Structures are given as structure tokens and as C-alpha cells.
Amino acid sequence: MKLAIASGKGGTGKSMVAANLAFTLSTTDKVTLVDCDVEEPNLHLFFPAPAMMTEVTVPVPVVDETTCQHCGKCGEFCQYGALTVLSKRVLFFPELCHSCGGCMLVCPNDAIHEEPKRIGTLSISMPQPGLKLISGTLDTGSPHAVPVIRAAKKLAAQDPVVILDTAPGTSCPVVEALDGCDACILVTESTPFGLHDLQLAVDVVARLGIPAGIVINRSDGKDAETLRFCTDHDLEVMMTIPFSCEIAAIQSRGDLLCRERPEWQKDFCALYAKCRALAGVDE
Amino acid sequence: MSKNNGAIMKICFTAKGTTLDAQTEERFGRAPYFILVDSENGSFETIQNPFADGGGGVGPKAAQVLIANNVKALVSGQVGGNAQEVLAAAGIAMYTYRAAGSVRDAFDQFTKNTLERSV
Numbered sequence: 002m003k004l005a006i007a008s009g010k011g012g013t014g015k016s017m018v019a020a021n022l023a024f025t026l027s028t029t030d031k032v033t034l035v036d037c038d039v040e041e042p043n044l045h046l047f048f049p050a051p052a053m054m055t056e057v058t059v060p061v062p063v064v065d066e067t068t069c070q071h072c073g074k075c076g077e078f079c080q081y082g083a084l085t086v087l088s089k090r091v092l093f094f095p096e097l098c099h100s101c102g103g104c105m106l107v108c109p110n111d112a113i114h115e116e117p118k119r120i121g122t123l124s125i126s127m128p129q130p131g132l133k134l135i136s137g138t139l140d141t142g143s144p145h146a147v148p149v150i151r152a153a154k155k156l157a158a159q160d161p162v163v164i165l166d167t168a169p170g171t172s173c174p175v176v177e178a179l180d181g182c183d184a185c186i187l188v189t190e191s192t193p194f195g196l197h198d199l200q201l202a203v204d205v206v207a208r209l210g211i212p213a214g215i216v217i218n219r220s221d222g223k224d225a226e227t228l229r230f231c232t233d234h235d236l237e238v239m240m241t242i243p244f245s246c247e248i249a250a251i252q253s254r255g256d257l258l259c260r261e262r263p264e265w266q267k268d269f270c271a272l273y274a275k276c277r278a279l280a281g282v283d284e
Numbered sequence: 285m286s287k288n289n290g291a292i293m294k295i296c297f298t299a300k301g302t303t304l305d306a307q308t309e310e311r312f313g314r315a316p317y318f319i320l321v322d323s324e325n326g327s328f329e330t331i332q333n334p335f336a337d338g339g340g341g342v343g344p345k346a347a348q349v350l351i352a353n354n355v356k357a358l359v360s361g362q363v364g365g366n367a368q369e370v371l372a373a374a375g376i377a378m379y380t381y382r383a384a385g386s387v388r389d390a391f392d393q394f395t396k397n398t399l400e401r402s403v
Contacts, residue, residue: 076348082341085348085370091374094366097341 003163004276007206009198011169013188014218014242017252018048018272019166021259025269027131027234033160037178039121039137039149046255048128048281055125057102057137057152058117060085064091068112075104076115096144121149123156133160146174152173154178170198171205179206183280185213186239186272189223196230212279214239216272239275240268244262295324295394296350297387298360302330304388308381310361313342319387320353323395328387343367350376355360359399368403378403 006019016038023034024047036042045052062075062084069091076086083097084104095118105113119142124136137153139146154177157163167178179185185206189199194239199215206213214237217224221244231238242248251261259265298315299306309315318331331349335342343363347370350358357377371378379399383391393399 079341080339082335082344082366085344085373087351087370087374090373092344092370094341094344094369097344097366 003182005165005185007167008188013190015188023164025259025266028182033133033157033163035165038138039146042136050126050128051128055123057121057149060115061118062104062113062215063116067110074107078107110183133202145176150177155273171201184276185211190219217241219244240272293356295357296355312360312363313346337376346372
């Protein structure tokens, strides 16, 4: 079971839902929690533990200027403007390169080879029995989040229960995290922004063919518009978490609702059961 | 491609239209047109920028168009870092013009040497 937690709008409580769900399930099952919000991962704050680190690299071209005839074929081929061929030298802009390897293939003089370039790190920890946490972190200044997300997911590929906390929004990093998931929880909040961005996120998961259900977080009870949208689009509201000072205080301390208030564990267990039903996984 | 031998100086102006009366365009990589003016006799040719609506990395790509056309100087409002690096490496001088006037006006100012050289 691969379950993604996404949102559209940022700050709705993806990580809160992911952390509490993983914590609750890990009391009875083996769970892997993957922080796919590699531009600002935060799940490690809820689960401090010593971690093993590995580097994430991508291949980038290196031009051998002694073999290069400056014919310009690589520069013409590159759709991202990463290579500019001048009469006596080649300029390479690594931040524009998408590591497609095409320049190496089109070079008639075999003057290009690839070398790994570090773009981020993965950290793996076992913060408590039953729980493995994998966090991807993109290096500052590195523009490509997708390869770091892909590497983080690969580490969890064989694990039986995987919960993936995605980045907010609907762009490439979110699509990469969602790709291949069996079901998705979309977390929203009782605001016009929450609903607007939920609509975008619903569109994305529909196009990816991933069944989705809704969690309304910080509900002030005025959810009529969100509920109407969910009814119209055949989306189940699987859980509603109230707007509560106590929950906010627990969260702000870096604590977990389900650890501080264990009575919430049954709600998160019920949420997971609904996700399994969404995904069509037999109990 | 250019046939000239480098004796004549070609100046590139970024423009919103195709003639000398067109308004100048502030952006370099996403300028709709490049108007290449011959500094000796004022004749010009217009190139449609194929990267004006490109996804990314348009700066270096547009700079390559200038290199291929043997341009010696660029007059534009705003040239990005990557494009600047390419143009500087190719020895193309860069001048800033932000008055939003016509290409003709920018060319006048260039010939009077009143434009600020950025690189």
C-alpha cells in the first residue's frame, strides 16, 4: 500500500496527518514514512533520531575540450540551453541541465562524458519500533527536486506500507511523489484558498488516475462549500479535524496529537481503513 | 547566417515589432524580435526570436542566435545572468536601454554613445 498525502495549498496539515497516521500504524505494523517535500522536509522534527545519510547525484556532461571540434551539435540538441558552443570553448550551465544524456549521444567526436553531480541527500532513520523515516533534502541552490524525490521513493520501493508526504502545490515534485501511489489523501482547510487549491489538486490526482479522499483540517464548522465540492466530485470526506488551540499547541511543540492524546489513534486507524478501501486493498 | 566579414558592425536591438519604428523590448531572452542594425549605413534585418515563448534556458539559446549572426553589440533592457555569461564569452558588448522608445531612438542613442555599457 502506497498512500500519498497531498494538498494543493501549503500549510493545511499534510505533515500533521502523515506523521500521526504513520505513528498510529507503526504501533501495530511496519510503516515507512517518506518525506517527499524535499525543498523543506519537516517530518524529522516530529521523529528526532540518529540518521544515516546518503548523497543523491545526477549525471551531468563534461566536455573534453581537446577532443571537441566545437561543431555545436550538443548546443543545438539541448532544449534547456544548458550548453552553449562558442568557436573555441563550450559553456555549460549545470542548473539548466536536466541530465537527459542527449548531448553525449549526438556528439560525433565522443568528446562528452558524464560525471555525477550532487544535488541533495537522503536520510534514513528508525525513530521507533515499526517506523522507518526516509527524508529527501534538496541542496540549497539546486533547482531539480524530482530526482531527489525519485531516489527517496526508490529506497522505500519494497516496503509493505509506505506513506508519502508530498510538497504543496500541483507542480512536478507533487506529480513525481504521487506517481505510482495506490491512493491519496488530500488535506484541505476551511478557507477559500484551501478550497481553490483543493480543486487544482483533485484535478491532478484525477489525471494520474489515483483514487483520492479528503481530510478537512482546522475545521471551523463552516465547511459547506468544501462539502458541496466534495459531493459534486464524488469525493469522500474521510476525516474532519477541528480548529483547536490544544491541537495547535501540541503540533507547535513538535509533539504528535496521537501520542499526546491517544484517543485520536482510533480516528487515524479509521482514516487508514478508508484509504485501503479507496485503493481497493482487501482488509 | 551572416556573410559579413566583421568589418561592418552589427548591433542587435530587442524589439516588440519588426521595424525600426517598433517599440524596444526590455527583456532579452524573451524578446519577440531581434532587430540587427548595420552601424555603417543604418540598414537592418529582423529575426524572429524562436525562444520567445520557450520553457526555460532561453537566455543562452537567444545568445546563440546573436553569435550565429555575427552580432558585435547588444542593446536591451535586461539581460539575465546565463545569457550575460554567454555574450561576454563571445565578446559581444552589452548596453542598457530602458527608455521604452523605438528601436530608431535606441539606435540614435547608441550612435551618440549615450547608452550605459553594462558588460
